[in-house]
Amino acid sequence: MIEIKNVSKWYGPFQVLTDCSTKIEKGEVVVVCGPSGSGKSTLIKTVNALEPFQKGDIVVDGVSLADPKTHLPRLRSRVGMVFQHFELFPHLSVTENLTIAQIKVLGRTPEDAKARGLKMLDRVGLSAHKDKFPGQLSGGQQQRVAIARALSMDPIVMLFDEPTSALDPEMVGEVLDVMVKLAQEGMTMMCVTHEMGFAKKVSSRVIFMDAGKIIEDCKREEFFGNPEARSPRAKDFLNKIL
Ligand code: ADP
Numbered sequence: 001m002i003e004i005k006n007v008s009k010w011y012g013p014f015q016v017l018t019d020c021s022t023k024i025e026k027g028e029v030v031v032v033c034g035p036s037g038s039g040k041s042t043l044i045k046t047v048n049a050l051e052p053f054q055k056g057d058i059v060v061d062g063v064s065l066a067d068p069k070t071h072l073p074r075l076r077s078r079v080g081m082v083f084q085h086f087e088l089f090p091h092l093s094v095t096e097n098l099t100i101a102q103i104k105v106l107g108r109t110p111e112d113a114k115a116r117g118l119k120m121l122d123r124v125g126l127s128a129h130k131d132k133f134p135g136q137l138s139g140g141q142q143q144r145v146a147i148a149r150a151l152s153m154d155p156i157v158m159l160f161d162e163p164t165s166a167l168d169p170e171m172v173g174e175v176l177d178v179m180v181k182l183a184q185e186g187m188t189m190m191c192v193t194h195e196m197g198f199a200k201k202v203s204s205r206v207i208f209m210d211a212g213k214i215i216e217d218c219k220r221e222e223f224f225g226n227p228e229a230r231s232p233r234a235k236d237f238l239n240k241i242l
């Protein structure tokens with residue numbers, strides 16, 4: 001579904017990604033972790049073509065991002081992205097937040113968009129809040145609306161960048177529950193998160209990054225079950241967060 005091939009990226013003279021390669025198969029849930037500043041957000045944004053890269057290629061569902069002929073907005077519309085900060089439109093109701101991109105980007109009728117959006121809102125357990133504005137919802141609820149909004153676009157893959165790290169602790173669980181359900185339903189997911197409980201429960205693989213490089217890329221059982229085999233940097237990191 002996603003193939004990242006020898007991707008390198010620079011911000012001016014600063015190399016932020018160095019020769020990153022990995023593959024994510026359909027239905028896989030890949031957790032990306034690593035210290036702050038290691039390039040996790042940058043890597044996940046390159047997959048959605050929100051950040052360009054200078055070397056290598058990323059192929060999403062057969063479409064090459066390095067190919068200048070690729071229509072990036074169309075590709076982006078098929079990749080769901082959920083950020084740390086929910087980024088809902090504050091002046092639009094929940095229902096309008098769920099439908100606007102479906103109408104403007106996918107060309108759906110308002111009726112179809114609403115039907116799809118409300119179905120996804122139900123999936124995240126927030127049907128009762130359809131007429132509220134983001135400011136009237138808790139952080140956890142806003143993040144669940146952001147997930148429903150991404151799902152309304154019928155994404156082929158969902159990218160998450162630390163979706164729970166800006167939330168008060170008591171709201172983390174409700175967002176993770178939605179993500180676990182998605183994972184168990186077979187959604188292909190790439191998740192930057194330090195929630196190792198989530199990683200242990202549903203991930204197929206764990207990628208560990210450090211200083212712009214993918215240092216570890218292994219199956220969940222291997223990552224958690226065989227700590228002695230981990231690189232010193234990964235061991236150090238895991239000791240700090242577990
Ligand atoms: P992480 O998500 O792992 O914390 P990031 O991908 O956000 O890491 O950042 C990786 C590195 O790139 C950091 O050193 C950060 O300061 C730098 N960086 C991120 N965005 C930019 C930018 N727009 N311009 C210059 N440097 C950036």
Ligand code: MG
Nearest residue numbers: 040041042162
């Ligand atoms: Mg980040």
